[in-house]
Amino acid sequence: MKTETSSQIDINMKNKTSHSPWAIARRKFMKNKVAMISFVILMIIITLALLAPIIATSDITKINVLEASQPPSADHWLGTDKGGRDVFTLVLHGGRTSLMVGFMCTVFIMLIGTTLGLLAGFYGGWLDTFIMRIVDFVLILPFYVFVIALNGILVKNSVVGGVWLLIIVISALSWGGATRMVRSKVLAEKENEYIMAAKSIGNSSFKIMFKHLLPNVISIVIVQATLLFAGMIVAEAGLTFLGFGVPQSEPSWGNMLSSARQSDILQNKVWMWIPPAVLISVTILCINFIGEGLKDAFNPKSSK
Amino acid sequence: MLKYIIRRLLIMIPMLLLVSIVVFTLAQLMPGDPFGGEIDPTKLKPEQIEEKREQLGYNDPILVQYGRWLSNFVQGDFGKSISYKTDVSVLIKQRLDNTIFLTILALIITYAISFIMGLYSGKKPYTIGDYAINGFNYLALAIPSYVLAIAFIYIFAFNLQWFPSSGSVGMGVEEGTWEYWMSRLNHTLLPAIVLGAFSAASYTQFLRNDIIDNSRKDYVRTARAKGTSESNIYNKHILRNSLIPIVTLFGFDLAFMINGAVITETIFTYPGIGKLFLDSVGKQDYPLIMTLTMMFAVIVIIGNMLADILYSLVDPRVKVE
Numbered sequence: 001m002k003t004e005t006s007s008q009i010d011i012n013m014k015n016k017t018s019h020s021p022w023a024i025a026r027r028k029f030m031k032n033k034v035a036m037i038s039f040v041i042l043m044i045i046i047t048l049a050l051l052a053p054i055i056a057t058s059d060i061t062k063i064n065v066l067e068a069s070q071p072p073s074a075d076h077w078l079g080t081d082k083g084g085r086d087v088f089t090l091v092l093h094g095g096r097t098s099l100m101v102g103f104m105c106t107v108f109i110m111l112i113g114t115t116l117g118l119l120a121g122f123y124g125g126w127l128d129t130f131i132m133r134i135v136d137f138v139l140i141l142p143f144y145v146f147v148i149a150l151n152g153i154l155v156k157n158s159v160v161g162g163v164w165l166l167i168i169v170i171s172a173l174s175w176g177g178a179t180r181m182v183r184s185k186v187l188a189e190k191e192n193e194y195i196m197a198a199k200s201i202g203n204s205s206f207k208i209m210f211k212h213l214l215p216n217v218i219s220i221v222i223v224q225a226t227l228l229f230a231g232m233i234v235a236e237a238g239l240t241f242l243g244f245g246v247p248q249s250e251p252s253w254g255n256m257l258s259s260a261r262q263s264d265i266l267q268n269k270v271w272m273w274i275p276p277a278v279l280i281s282v283t284i285l286c287i288n289f290i291g292e293g294l295k296d297a298f299n300p301k302s303s304k
Numbered sequence: 305m306l307k308y309i310i311r312r313l314l315i316m317i318p319m320l321l322l323v324s325i326v327v328f329t330l331a332q333l334m335p336g337d338p339f340g341g342e343i344d345p346t347k348l349k350p351e352q353i354e355e356k357r358e359q360l361g362y363n364d365p366i367l368v369q370y371g372r373w374l375s376n377f378v379q380g381d382f383g384k385s386i387s388y389k390t391d392v393s394v395l396i397k398q399r400l401d402n403t404i405f406l407t408i409l410a411l412i413i414t415y416a417i418s419f420i421m422g423l424y425s426g427k428k429p430y431t432i433g434d435y436a437i438n439g440f441n442y443l444a445l446a447i448p449s450y451v452l453a454i455a456f457i458y459i460f461a462f463n464l465q466w467f468p469s470s471g472s473v474g475m476g477v478e479e480g481t482w483e484y485w486m487s488r489l490n491h492t493l494l495p496a497i498v499l500g501a502f503s504a505a506s507y508t509q510f511l512r513n514d515i516i517d518n519s520r521k522d523y524v525r526t527a528r529a530k531g532t533s534e535s536n537i538y539n540k541h542i543l544r545n546s547l548i549p550i551v552t553l554f555g556f557d558l559a560f561m562i563n564g565a566v567i568t569e570t571i572f573t574y575p576g577i578g579k580l581f582l583d584s585v586g587k588q589d590y591p592l593i594m595t596l597t598m599m600f601a602v603i604v605i606i607g608n609m610l611a612d613i614l615y616s617l618v619d620p621r622v623k624v625e
Contacts, residue, residue: 137322140608142600144563145581149597152585153333234448238567241450242582260454261571263469267462277451285446 021300025219028297035293038286045283049095056089060251072271079271081259090251091275097252098280101167102233108171109178109232110225116175117182118209118217122190131179138176143235146173148244162247170235174228181224185217219298226291230284237280253280308616312609323601324377328370331594377598383591387584392595396577402472403569403576405488407561409496414557417500418507418550425508426515426546427538437508444505449564453498453571460494467494470573495572499564503557507550514546548618555611559604 019027029035048055058076064084072079078087120131151169189195190213198208239245240254241261248255253276260266260273364372376383382392425434447455461469467490468474474487518524519542527537565578573579577596584592 137319140319140323140559140601140604141326142559142562142604144566145597145600148566148582148585149330149593152588153330230446238448238450242567242570244582244585257450257454263462266454266458270458273454277454281443281447281451284448285442288442288446 021219025294025297029293032293032296034289035296038289038293042283042286042290045095045279045286046099048092049099052089052092052096056086056092058086058089060085060089060093069269069272071269078275079269081256081272082265087256087271087275090256091253091279094251094253094256094276095279097163097246097250098233098237098254099283101163101170101236101246101252102229104167105170105174105232105236106225106229108167109175109228110221112171112175113178113224114182114214114217114221117179118186118213120179121183121186122205122209122213128183132183135176135179138173139180141173143173144239147235147239148242151239151244163250166236166239166245170232170239174232174235178221178224178228182217182221185220186213189213189216223291223295223298226287226294230287230291233280233287234284237276305616309613312612316605316609319605320602323605324374324598325370327594327598327601328373330597331590332366373594377595382595385584385589385592387587387589387592392591395580395592396595396599399575399577399580402492402574403565403578405472406492406496406499406565406569406574406576407558409489409492410499410561410564411554411557413496414500414503414507415550417504418511421504422508422511422515423538423543425512426519426542429512429516434512437512441505441509444501447501449498449502450567450571452501453495453568456494456498457571467491469494472575492574495568495574498572499561499568502564503560507553510553511546511550514549515542518542518545551618552611552615555607555609555614558607558610562600562603 067080067084069082070076070080076086080086081090116131120128147169151166154165195208195212198212236245237254237257240252241258245254246252256276257273265272380393385392385395388395421437425437428434457469460466472488472491477484477487524537524541527541565576566581569576569578570582581596584596
């Protein structure tokens with residue numbers, strides 16, 4: 001009799017807890033209206049940017065003086081820029097560059113940050129001290145100042161040019177925060193019994209780190225990566241806007257915005273700078289909402 | 305406490321040395337002479353240039369050069385600018401004033417806005433006013449400073465003509481007069497708002513959440529039970545506790561403002577050190593680049609230290625190791 005009830009309870013428990021943490025998080029996220037709308041808008045922007053070569057086929061590699069600085073019309077939905085290039089085409093291709101640079105920086109930074117954070121947190125001791133001192137150092141370098149100085153030097157005498165150099169320089173100066181965050185989470189997580197159990201049955205350190213610790217810190221890594229993605233898009237466009245980022249020949253939101261530094265364009269030819277300005281702000285807004293939605297979804301305490 | 309502050313100061317020294325090594329290495333990697341402010345290749349013959357190089361010590365071993373640069377730097381001798389042909393220290397002094405004015409104004413705006421909005425939102429959460437403030441915050445956090453700057457120049461400087469779009473002071477205004485200061489304020493207000501908007505939004509959220517958290521705590525219930533008026537509870541009891549985290553952020557603000565100043569000053573063609581830095585990179589003026597990079601790093605380090613010290617001063621619960 002007693003065994004029966006306990007097995008019944010077991011079944012009940014199983015039914016109630018049959019959702020994996022991922023499924024719970026997904027359901028919470030799907031219920032979050034703001035985050036879902038942001039997600040859809042962001043997906044539309046990304047798809048348009050990715051499909052730019054198919055959708056927007058107007059030639060933006062040539063300068064066409066005859067069609068220079070035209071306001072929006074049926075031919076050119078968003079008008080043309082000073083070189084007669086179609087702004088609609090430019091803004092889609094520009095999105096490709098800006099989103100790509102932001103995404104690649106995020107990937108590099110999170111790879112470095114997660115690996116070093118895991119190592120520092122798991123091993124502790126001198127390795128931890130060593131890594132964290134470097135982190136302290138990287139974090140005190142003023143970001144824009146050093147990216148500009150470094151990019152300015154390397155652009156003159158380096159093998160990799162343009163966009164990839166920018167990605168490397170930005171990543172090299174931004175991994176400190178991610179490392180610090182992953183480490184602190186690992187420090188808290190490794191005190192749990194399951195890690196001790198994994199150790200006591202003789203798992204290798206490598207396996208404990210990547211099979212047991214990583215899945216438990218991955219939720220914060222994802223949230224952090226989302227917010228970082230927004231930050232990196234802002235950083236890229238800002239640097240390009242100042243003339244120290246993506247080379248001018250490449251269409252990007254930052255390059256399009258920088259045309260607004262000429263007061264004639266800023267005042268009288270608003271169609272040249274409003275599209276990238278709006279798109280970049282909407283993109284960041286959406287990513288921020290998604291990031292908050294994810295944070296909420298992964299938080300076991302939030303009840304939504 | 306004093307011990308902690310001294311220790312914190314001592315930690316700064318190796319950090320500063322490391323930064324100086326990085327800056328010096330960067331300068332060495334740059335093409336041309338990093339200290340060439342005193343050599344004019346158009347006027348001198350090759351032999352004379354070589355002689356001058358020898359005389360200025362460019363042919364010495366790297367370590368000797370580093371030592372010399374560092375000791376000069378510590379003594380306040382930053383060398384001569386290549387493009388401006390004047391002492392770097394003179395150039396920086398001319399511009400520093402403007403940047404400090406801009407930063408102080410931006411900080412005042414940041415704290416004033418976040419204080420008013422945060423207090424309101426925290427007192428009346430989940431009301432229309434709170435939602436409006438929240439909406440404003442999301443926008444301010446999402447719009448990059450350069451987009452905001454462009455939009456502000458377009459709206460407030462070009463269309464409404466409330467503010468000038470560039471410079472730091474009007475032409476022909478006599479220094480020291482009332483008009484002079486008003487003109488400066490008028491020129492600096494727009495960039496200061498742009499510079500402060502992002503922090504203002506994040507502080508508002510911070511303050512709001514902290515006030516809401518605090519208002520559910522026991523000491524507030526005790527105060528209510530004793531019959532303390534609602535305004536006294538918020539303005540005296542809660543505010544004191546909620547201001548702690550904001551005060552400590554001041555140190556980090558310094559670092560944030562430096563990054564911001566580079567962008568904001570450039571867009572508003574505001575003659576401060578941020579714009580000077582960008583110009584120097586564009587002109588490959590190495591003595592100027594090195595000094596400014598070093599200076600910015602020093603300010604950030606001091607800012608971080610300030611944040612730590614303020615934190616332990618304001619909140620006695622923080623353990624001083």
